[in-house]
Amino acid sequence: MRSIAIINQKGGVGKTTTAVNLAAALADAGQRVCLVDMDPQAHASLHLGVSISESADSVYGVLTGRRDVGDVRQVVGERFWLVPSHLDLAAAELELASEVGREKILSDCIARDSENFDTLIVDCPPSLGILTLNALTAVHEVLLPLQPHFLALHGLSKLLQTVQLVSDRLNPDLELIGVVLCMFDAGTRLANEVAKDVSEFFTEHQQSRGPWARADLFSTRIRRNIRLAEAPSFGQSIFQYAPDSNGAEDYRRLSGELVARMERP
Amino acid sequence: MRSIAIINQKGGVGKTTTAVNLAAALADAGQRVCLVDMDPQAHASLHLGVSISESADSVYGVLTGRRDVGDVRQVVGERFWLVPSHLDLAAAELELASEVGREKILSDCIARDSENFDTLIVDCPPSLGILTLNALTAVHEVLLPLQPHFLALHGLSKLLQTVQLVSDRLNPDLELIGVVLCMFDAGTRLANEVAKDVSEFFTEHQQSRGPWARADLFSTRIRRNIRLAEAPSFGQSIFQYAPDSNGAEDYRRLSGELVARMERP
Ligand SMILES: Nc1ncnc2c1ncn2[C@@H]1O[C@H](COP(=O)(O)OP(=O)(O)OP(=O)(O)O)[C@@H](O)[C@H]1O
Ligand SMILES: Nc1ncnc2c1ncn2[C@@H]1O[C@H](COP(=O)(O)OP(=O)(O)OP(=O)(O)O)[C@@H](O)[C@H]1O
Ligand SMILES: [Mg+2]
Numbered sequence: 001m002r003s004i005a006i007i008n009q010k011g012g013v014g015k016t017t018t019a020v021n022l023a024a025a026l027a028d029a030g031q032r033v034c035l036v037d038m039d040p041q042a043h044a045s046l047h048l049g050v051s052i053s054e055s056a057d058s059v060y061g062v063l064t065g066r067r068d069v070g071d072v073r074q075v076v077g078e079r080f081w082l083v084p085s086h087l088d089l090a091a092a093e094l095e096l097a098s099e100v101g102r103e104k105i106l107s108d109c110i111a112r113d114s115e116n117f118d119t120l121i122v123d124c125p126p127s128l129g130i131l132t133l134n135a136l137t138a139v140h141e142v143l144l145p146l147q148p149h150f151l152a153l154h155g156l157s158k159l160l161q162t163v164q165l166v167s168d169r170l171n172p173d174l175e176l177i178g179v180v181l182c183m184f185d186a187g188t189r190l191a192n193e194v195a196k197d198v199s200e201f202f203t204e205h206q207q208s209r210g211p212w213a214r215a216d217l218f219s220t221r222i223r224r225n226i227r228l229a230e231a232p233s234f235g236q237s238i239f240q241y242a243p244d245s246n247g248a249e250d251y252r253r254l255s256g257e258l259v260a261r262m263e264r265p
Numbered sequence: 266m267r268s269i270a271i272i273n274q275k276g277g278v279g280k281t282t283t284a285v286n287l288a289a290a291l292a293d294a295g296q297r298v299c300l301v302d303m304d305p306q307a308h309a310s311l312h313l314g315v316s317i318s319e320s321a322d323s324v325y326g327v328l329t330g331r332r333d334v335g336d337v338r339q340v341v342g343e344r345f346w347l348v349p350s351h352l353d354l355a356a357a358e359l360e361l362a363s364e365v366g367r368e369k370i371l372s373d374c375i376a377r378d379s380e381n382f383d384t385l386i387v388d389c390p391p392s393l394g395i396l397t398l399n400a401l402t403a404v405h406e407v408l409l410p411l412q413p414h415f416l417a418l419h420g421l422s423k424l425l426q427t428v429q430l431v432s433d434r435l436n437p438d439l440e441l442i443g444v445v446l447c448m449f450d451a452g453t454r455l456a457n458e459v460a461k462d463v464s465e466f467f468t469e470h471q472q473s474r475g476p477w478a479r480a481d482l483f484s485t486r487i488r489r490n491i492r493l494a495e496a497p498s499f500g501q502s503i504f505q506y507a508p509d510s511n512g513a514e515d516y517r518r519l520s521g522e523l524v525a526r527m528e529r530p
């Protein structure tokens with residue numbers, strides 16, 4: 001099973017939009033996909049029209065040992081499952097703080113799950129706290145959405161340090177597969193200059209080995225498209241809501257590029 | 266002196282862009298303005314081309330008692346001063362956690378400052394933690410930038426509860442003056458529908474008295490304009506960078522509306 005965490009401690013850069021629509025694209029292409037919502041704000045869940053009333057019936061119940069993953073997982077589309085979140089997950093940051101092996105809890109819960117998926121995708125909150133650390137410890141791959149604005153690279157080194165630390169201490173299989181530019185204002189000088197800066201950053205920082213050895217800028221850019229912002233208000237992925245839009249075209253292309261990249265040795 | 270905190274725990278909704286350009290607009294209009302950067306990410310400081318190497322020479326030094334506000338404040342334009350931030354401010358969240366009257370520190374530092382300003386503006390981080398609480402305890406007015414997207418109202422009640430709590434327990438003068446829609450995709454149905462929802466929300470929740478008694482949706486909408494995203498990469502406000510742009514026009518209009526509203530009894 002391929003497993004990918006979508007992370008960026010910066011808010012509003014396209015993590016949830018990417019997690020939901022990438023998962024939907026892969027399911028459309030024939031994969032069995034499970035999306036895990038690790039954000040207490042539960043935007044990925046709300047995006048797919050899922051709102052949990054009893055917090056034990058969410059990923060919070062799973063992390064606190066009251067439910068198994070299979071108990072709370074729901075079907076949200078053909079070949080497409082969701083492990084939903086709930087606002088009470090915010091309490092987990094404090095509750096889990098003093099647990100032994102507190103970053104490994106999600107990983108263990110997933111390992112105990114008997115269901116088979118081709119790809120697992122985890123949507124993370126805008127922070128590098130215990131919830132994101134659980135995601136990074138549970139997956140093999142990391143995808144980084146970036147908004148191509150002035151401070152896109154600011155804070156990137158802290159994020160990459162975190163990936164390195166988790167790789168060193170908790171999860172040697174962890175690998176940054178790449179950066180995807182989101183909310184890309186096509187044709188503007190700013191977006192194109194930042195794209196160039198990000199590309200150069202990864203060329204300069206390329207390691208011969210280690211968690212960012214193969215990290216690169218995806219050639220697919222997710223263009224700014226109001227349809228992507230509208231889809232969640234209908235509880236739908238972009239493919240259900242506006243299958244002919246630029247947003248659908250871009251996420252379809254991204255999923256194709258991801259599959260091709262994942263199949264490299 | 267008028268004092269305004271720009272808050273929203275959601276990331277990337279336009280807090281910093283509003284704090285910087287509103288301050289610049291008021292300074293242009295003849296006011297003596299001081300902008301305080303309370304975000305450890307220091308985006309407001311970077312936006313104005315200020316990068317502090319010694320963290321004591323920032324608002325962090327002030328909050329930890331090593332500097333006075335006047336020691337770290339810098340001129341950034343005509344009638345326009347900045348109290349810059351530094352990444353080490355992130356440590357303050359932990360360091361100040363157990364201080365007596367920990368939410369009142371900024372307020373006391375400002376009170377001790379002998380300099381006179383017409384307006385003080387405080388840019389806050391995307392959280393409702395100790396730094397934002399210090400800002401809310403130090404000012405009289407709160408301005409809320411919102412992105413007119415699906416989940417704009419989600420999390421708004423938590424934010425309004427926080428304003429109510431600070432008003433009850435720490436700062437009875439605190440008042441929410443209003444919401445300003447930012448990154449407004451003019452002409453799209455989504456932006457206009459969310460604008461309607463926000464307007465109705467405040468009509469329904471209008472209190473006869475209390476911190477949101479006079480809260481309203483500003484009629485000025487800050488339209489999406491790439492110039493606003495480009496200006497920070499030149500260390501400039503929108504008025505220096507692109508004075509004839511929609512971004513400049515919108516923030517000029519917002520400052521006019523703010524001044525008119527502030528002068529109501
Ligand atoms: N390419 C795009 N074009 C237009 N709107 C977009 C695009 N991508 C995302 N959005 C919208 O921008 C807002 C922020 O995106 P999103 O929620 O995916 O970011 P996020 O990084 O998950 O935010 P958070 O840090 O709060 O979890 C949402 O309202 C979303 O619908
Ligand atoms: N009206 C606008 N049009 C185009 N770009 C904008 C607009 N307003 C803000 N931006 C850009 O969007 C990004 C996020 O805006 P900003 O930094 O002001 O949000 P914020 O709420 O302060 O974010 P944070 O929560 O990280 O502090 C920035 O790159 C900014 O330049
Ligand atoms: Mg999200």
Ligand SMILES: [Mg+2]
Binds near residue numbers: 281282304389390
């Ligand atoms: Mg900001």
